[in-house]
Amino acid sequence: MRRGINRRGVAAIETALVLPLFLFLILAIIETGWQLLTEMTLQNGAEDAARFVETGNTSDSSIAAQCWSNRADAMQQLVQEEAPTILSKQVTIASAGGGDAANTVQYIFTYSQPYLTSWARSMLGNAMTHTVRVQVRNDTEKTSQECSS
Secondary structure, three states, rough: OOOOOOOOHHHHHHHHHHHHHHHHHHHHHHHHHHHHHHHHHHHHHHHHHHHHHHHOOOOOHHHHHHHOOHHHHHHHHHHHOOOOOOOOOEEOOOOOOOOOOEEEEEEEEEEEEEEEOOOHHHHHHHHHEEEEEEEEEEEOOOOOOOOOO
């Protein structure tokens, strides 16, 4: 007669071996999704800002109603308003002023998004830097929005 094999504790050992890998995978998916969302939001904001510079029009009435001293300030504001809960006020733009009418200008938007999880911060640093480049031909009609004094 055979004695039964003692299988007590096998589930606990299997869980102890598999659970850390499973949690790491889930956190990696969440972290990747967060950084991709940030990249897409920055890209969408940059494209909306480029559309504003090319045409002088935007769907955001608060931006259109304001008087901008230069295109770069307006573009930075449009990018930040794309998703204020994701992008903080730290979006920087490399092109000062924005050029004159009919100039072709390349705007470089840079944003540093902190990692969500502590393991990503310990392995990859404090934040991931996202960079979006947009090349725009300025509106030929106006160099900056006319301000009424």
